[in-house]
Amino acid sequence: MFIQFLIEDKSTEILIHRIMPKIMTKYSLTSDVLQYTCKSFKGIGRLKTNGNIVERKSGQLLNDLPAYLQGFDKKLYQMPQSLIIVVLDNDKRDTRDFLAQLEKTAQSVKTPHVFCLAIKEMEAWLLGDPDAIIAAYPNAKLNLLNKYEQDAICDTWQLLAEIVYKGGLKALKKSESYSEIGKAKSEWAEHIGQYLCLDRNKSPSFQYFIHRISEFLSK
Secondary structure, eight states: OEEEEEESSHHHHHHHHHHHHHHHHHTTOOTTTOEEEEEEOSSOOOOOSSSOHHHHOSSSHHHHHHHHHHHHHHHHTTSSSEEEEEEEEOTTSOHHHHHHHHHHHTTTOOSOEEEEEESSOTHHHHHTOHHHHHHHOTTOOHHHHHHOOTTOSSOHHHHHHHHHSTTHHHHHHHTOOHHHHHHHHHHHHHHHHTTOOTTTOOOHHHHHHHHHHHHHHTO
16 A cells, blocks of 8 residues: 655645554554655645646645646556545635645546645644643643634634744744744644644544545555
8 A cells, every 4th residue: 555645845744754653553554564655845836727737846736736646646556555645734715616626636647636635724733632732842821722713714823833832923933034933833743743643633624634544544
């Protein structure tokens, strides 16, 4: 069995690498039975309606999606039990319309594939397990954590910064550096991800992600 992940950014890739061993343990799978690789991008980008594949290569997921889907499809189509999973943030898009656009992009792909949207952002998956947050950050602000409405359309990474980052969002933004924010997101994915429990996570979009992988492994 083989899973190819296409992932919006580095922090989500880190989280995937924390989640997959838990899934493999749950199903008593070894790396000989289930293999996976991750291709991460430098942001989400946008879907284009014209231009050839070469012109779309930009290092951003949506821009490059047609080219990578075609490339991995050629590689995996003949491989027994293979799956392509695209993981990306939903932000403020209409979920149904966005998924329809993504499926249209993949309409020629023969390899089984799944689009998993983190609603609103990957940090919603981390916020779905308060116990994991507290285990990773014992000084987390519980009053803010308890007020969070799961998978609500809100500024989730900013909220997580307020909950776990020393000095809160204001201190993080003081750096005025996108790389510093990216570093913080990666650290949250790493530290919280190690304590994440697959079954107790309250995020519906996270549970959909786990369900689709479980469905694939159960075939």
